[in-house]
Amino acid sequence: MMHDVLVAGAGPAGAVAATLLARRGLRVVLADGVDPARHKIGEHLAAAAVNLLHRLRIDFRPDRHVRVGGVLSSWGSDQLIAIDSINDPQGPGLLLDRTAFDAALRANAIAAGAEFRSANVVRVSRGAGWNALLRDGSAVSARWLVDATGRRALLAKHLGIARRRDARVAAVYRVGANDGPRLDRTMIEATPHGWWYAAHLPDGRSIAGFHLAIDDAPGFAKQPDAWSHALNETIHIRTRFPPARFATRLAPIEAGGACLARFSGEGWLACGDAALSFDPVSGQGMLAAIHHGALASDCIAEALDGETAALDEYSGRLDHLRKVYSRRHREVYLRERRWRSMPFWSSCIRPLEQIA
């Protein structure tokens, strides 16, 4: 049977796209092997993303996540500045139980009529439409293909589309118990070799991550003392998140921004991190993924109705988002003047267009 759309990847971008496409009455397959070993950080969901999900009538189980009262940030000076959610017209953001969040988004797609296949797409080829082979040996044919496979950008790889990476940033995270009082804020602190993020997860555990040059990441990940030592050198975070708490090491992950050379073509498009990835300092990755998922659904529905300009319009919107992100990303890193000559900070302030 020829489906209308195969969505590869059921993270926020793919699940939102599949939900909205299925609600339009299209025959949608959503495929994702949902690797339980893949760690989920427990991201901060910006208030704008919370509001967007409400507007799209997508249930993300708000009861499973916790409200964030704001950010405590030491960036550009040793001072710790509080930015309160109460002053944000969008309201508070949420600290996610990411596994529950992704499961809730998938459930929306299934409830809307999408067929969920719990297997990754391993190969795609073109015939009358797209023919895809899934990891479980099954096949799917569809007129449209959506690449929502996150930073792996499966389809882009198959089509030979370049994925340009910005400053080479990685993140080395650890999780641990919390025996102190719960902090209802996230913390960010700049240091000479990178910046730290720490928070209390909805289940009460602590999480802390060091964002640093990709070449330094394996050393910090393999030598337990190096990570703890670096955390111990922070001024503020170590007082709330002492290094001794963090027993569980997570594998280092790529965390820099990246962008596909093309976002769409005949019968396909990429959305979410597969199309555009963001440095986590922006705090916008999930918002962008949800927004792209909604744009992707509009674009495909219009293209199926014969609107020839739909793909150009979609790509134009993503180009615009990339430009806005590039400018803001640089502004944020320029605000930290203390270590501009250090390799991490000098690589992050280069204009993104100049990075080959």
Ligand SMILES: Cc1cc2nc3c(=O)[nH]c(=O)nc-3n(C[C@H](O)[C@H](O)[C@H](O)COP(=O)(O)OP(=O)(O)OC[C@H]3O[C@@H](n4cnc5c(N)ncnc54)[C@H](O)[C@@H]3O)c2cc1C
């Ligand atoms: C260290 C770090 C911290 C971050 N912190 C924040 C934060 O605080 N706030 C925020 O908003 N954003 C944050 N982000 C960004 C955020 O995690 C991503 O932008 C968001 O998850 C992107 O959603 P997505 O649906 O595009 O991709 P993903 O969430 O990566 O989902 C992709 C899905 O595709 C599936 N998949 C992979 N390969 C295949 C395949 N071959 N076939 C089928 N399925 C496949 C995967 O299993 C996965 O479920 C952070 C990112 C990093 C790296």
